[in-house]
Structures are given as structure tokens and as C-alpha cells.
Amino acid sequence: MFDVYRLPDDHQAIREAVREVCDARVAPHAAEADETGEFPKQSYEALRASDFHAPHIPAEYGGAGADALATAIVIEEVARACASSSLIPAVNKLGTMPLLLAASPGLKQRYLPAVAAGEAMFSYCLSEPEAGSDAAGMTTRAVLDGDTWVLNGAKRWITNAGVSEYYTVFAVTDPSARSRGISAFVVEKGDEGVSFGAPEKKLGIKGSPTREVYFDNVRIPADRIIGEPGTGFATAMQTLDHTRVTIAAQAVGIAQGALDFALGYVKERKQFGRPIAEFQGLQFMLADMGMKLEAARQMTYVAAGKSERGDADLTYFGAAAKCFASDAAMEITTDAVQLLGGYGYTRDYPVERMMRDAKITQIYEGTNQVQRIVMARQLLKD
Incomplete structure (x- = not known):
């Protein structure tokens, strides 16, 4: 057992x-x-x-x-x-x-x-300039014209945009139905009318391009719709229940990298004639970093198990794992910079990059404020 x-x-x-x-x-x-x-x-x-x-x-x-x-x-x-x-x-x-x-x-x-096969990557187009946390407020439209759908609009904050060959795009097909009027489609990079904005100049994860994606009378075959018309928003939310677990995992990995480097550093760095790892104040910091990291990892793995099984409480656990792990990653990477002192603040060492990278995990796939709303609603409902 x-x-x-x-x-x-x-x-x-x-x-x-x-x-x-x-x-x-x-x-x-x-x-x-x-x-x-x-x-x-x-x-x-x-x-x-x-x-x-x-x-x-x-x-x-x-x-x-x-x-x-x-x-x-x-x-x-x-x-x-x-x-x-x-x-x-x-x-x-x-x-x-x-x-x-x-x-x-x-x-x-x-x-x-x-x-x-690694011949193509696949990106996810949900957010818009005026529809971030309020994803149901999107304005990108898809209109059925015979045996094709015609898409017009723009998506923002699209990860790996321009590199990915394929895009899951959410668009309004029934403006009178709010979230029940949103559908999902597969759009290809090479479809006529698809274009990309300039890469965003970001704080972190700089090696992953983030761009706007534009759809100007993009005509795609009708069979590229994902599911039935009007089910796209439900699919989008169900997707995020599963993939918030992956953001939690990303946060755990960033935090582990920072802790690993900090541990090596404090064992080698000497002040007052001895390794700074021997100072109790720093040991307390390391203990807290390790404790938060392992708690985040266990929450993430539990949520991953629920994702695999499709448990009814995945919405709660996915949000909780993403929120807790990303908050922990931000704290752990910040402490790693502190442990390295002035060196931690320079690009000669990786912990400042890890701190910058950790920040986005508190924001994308739903800000941590939104995650807390999700969790509270699940608690009150159940």
C-alpha cells in the first residue's frame, strides 16, 4: 500500500x-x-x-x-x-x-x-487583445459559407506562433449565444490570410516566440471544425483543466533548476572563512525552498493522475497545482537569486533567468487570481 x-x-x-x-x-x-x-x-x-x-x-x-x-x-x-x-x-x-x-x-x-513525428508543432489560439481572462468575450468570427468556414480576427499571446504549423483557433460562430456560440477549428500556417505580428519583447521565456496571429478572410474546409458548432468554449475550458497540470510541471522544473544551482553555489562560496552553506540563516532559506518545491511536485503529480483518469475534481486540482507550483517557483527562484548575492543578479549565472522565466507561470493559462476564483467556485459548488 x-x-x-x-x-x-x-x-x-x-x-x-x-x-x-x-x-x-x-x-x-x-x-x-x-x-x-x-x-x-x-x-x-x-x-x-x-x-x-x-x-x-x-x-x-x-x-x-x-x-x-x-x-x-x-x-x-x-x-x-x-x-x-x-x-x-x-x-x-x-x-x-x-x-x-x-x-x-x-x-x-x-x-x-x-x-x-516531429514534423509540425501545434499552438493554441484563445486569448485576444480584449479577451484575456474573459475568454468568452472574444470577437474573432467564423462564418459558414457553403462547405467552408471563413475566419476573421486576431489572437494575442500565442506561444510558438510562427514556428508551429498548426493552430487550434477558437472563434464565434453564433454571436447571440455568448460562450455557447464559440467553436474550435484547425488552421494551418500556410492557409491564405494567416499572418503573424512581431515577436513580443518579453521578461522571460525569450526562446519561445510569442506573437499575435491574424486571420483575414481565412477560408478553411468545413471538416476542420473540432467537435460540433457551439462546443468550442467547453472544449477550451476542458483543455485547460488538463494543461494547467503541464504549467505546474514547468514551474516545478524551473524551481528545481534554481534550487540545484543554489545548492551547488552555497557549498562552494566561502565568506568569513567557511562555506556559506554552514550559516543557519541560509540553511533556513534552503529548507523552505526544498519544502515548497516538494509540496508543489506532489500536488502536480496528484493533478496529473486526475488528468489521466478524467476525475470529476480535475478542475479544482488542475487550478490548485498550477497556482501553488507557480507561486512556489517564483518564491524559490527569487530566493536562489538572493543566495547568490550580487552574482545572482548578473546574467553570468542562470538563476536570474530562471526567476524571469518563473514569472510567466503565474500568468498564462489563467492568472493565479483566476485560479483562486476557479478553486473557490469548485469548493462552494461541491
Whole structure:
């Protein structure tokens, strides 16, 4: 009965395999991706060669078929090395989850194998300039014209925009029905009328491009709708229940990377004739960092299990894991900078990058204020 609290051997083996790849072929490019703001192609190739770029894709579509916990571990370990690179498996899951949840068998077969093979990435287009937390207030329109849908509008804060070949796009198909009038579609990068804005100049995750995506009379076949018309918003929210777990995993990985580096530093750095790790004040900081990190990891793994099973309380646990882990990551990375003192404030050391990267985990896929609203409503309802 006590094995329930121990990571299964096969999942531990996945962790070790991902860490080996990331230490050798991802971490060396992390600082460069941050400095240049360019997509880390070498890291992508390393993840693709090891089948860690989209591990969640089921085997029937040529994927690794990793369960939600294994996928979370992959994202955690990539984030430990490079937060920008961790958005490769994370956003591939975010973009394809609507298909896995609601698409026709034909649509799945058309698009998922390419993602599984590493021939294409998949992004998720929900937010708009005036519709962030209030996603149901979107204005992007899709109008049925014979056997095609015509899309017009703009999406903002789209991760890996311009690099991904495919996009799950949410658009209003019935303006009178509010959230029940939103539908989901697959749009291809090469569709006529699709264009991208300039890359955002961001605080962190600079190696993962964030752009606006524009749709100017984009005409797509009618069979590229995901599910039935009017079900898109429900699909979007159900998707986020699952993928908030991946953001929690990303936060855990960033925090682990910061703690690992800080531990090595305090053992080597000497002041007053001895390693600063021997000073009790710093030991208390390290203890708190480790405690928060492990609590966040366990919450994330519990939420991953609920995601895999599709438990009724996934909405609560996904929000809780994302909120707690991202808050913990921000605190842990900030403390890591503090432990390094002046060195922590320079780009010569990775902890300042990790602190900047951690911040976004408190914001995207629903701000932590929104997560607390979600949790409160679930508690009051249940």
C-alpha cells in the first residue's frame, strides 16, 4: 500500500532519460536562447530525436503514448534545463488536446501523426487583445459559407506562433449565444490570410516566440471544425483543466533548476572563512525552498493522475497545482537569486533567468487570481 507514494519505476526511468538528454543537449543552449530571443532549434532536434517533443500523442497516431504523469515529468525535466524549450512539449499538448478531446477520427488522423513525428508543432489560439481572462468575450468570427468556414480576427499571446504549423483557433460562430456560440477549428500556417505580428519583447521565456496571429478572410474546409458548432468554449475550458497540470510541471522544473544551482553555489562560496552553506540563516532559506518545491511536485503529480483518469475534481486540482507550483517557483527562484548575492543578479549565472522565466507561470493559462476564483467556485459548488 505504501508504493502509492513512490514514483513508479517506469516513470523514474523516463525522468532519468529526459534529464540525460537535457543536461547534454538542451541546457547548453538555454542562455543563448534567452540572449538572442530565438527559438532553440537545437534543443527541439534533441527532444524530437528522443521522442520527448510531444510524448502525450497516443500510439495509434505514431506517438509515444505517455500518460499525463509521464508527460508532466518530461516537461518538468526540460524546464529544469530550459524553460523556453519546455514549451515545446507543453504547447504541443495544449494545441492538440482539443483534438484529443473532441475532434472527429478523421481530423485526428490528419494532424496528430505529423506532431508525433516531429514534423509540425501545434499552438493554441484563445486569448485576444480584449479577451484575456474573459475568454468568452472574444470577437474573432467564423462564418459558414457553403462547405467552408471563413475566419476573421486576431489572437494575442500565442506561444510558438510562427514556428508551429498548426493552430487550434477558437472563434464565434453564433454571436447571440455568448460562450455557447464559440467553436474550435484547425488552421494551418500556410492557409491564405494567416499572418503573424512581431515577436513580443518579453521578461522571460525569450526562446519561445510569442506573437499575435491574424486571420483575414481565412477560408478553411468545413471538416476542420473540432467537435460540433457551439462546443468550442467547453472544449477550451476542458483543455485547460488538463494543461494547467503541464504549467505546474514547468514551474516545478524551473524551481528545481534554481534550487540545484543554489545548492551547488552555497557549498562552494566561502565568506568569513567557511562555506556559506554552514550559516543557519541560509540553511533556513534552503529548507523552505526544498519544502515548497516538494509540496508543489506532489500536488502536480496528484493533478496529473486526475488528468489521466478524467476525475470529476480535475478542475479544482488542475487550478490548485498550477497556482501553488507557480507561486512556489517564483518564491524559490527569487530566493536562489538572493543566495547568490550580487552574482545572482548578473546574467553570468542562470538563476536570474530562471526567476524571469518563473514569472510567466503565474500568468498564462489563467492568472493565479483566476485560479483562486476557479478553486473557490469548485469548493462552494461541491
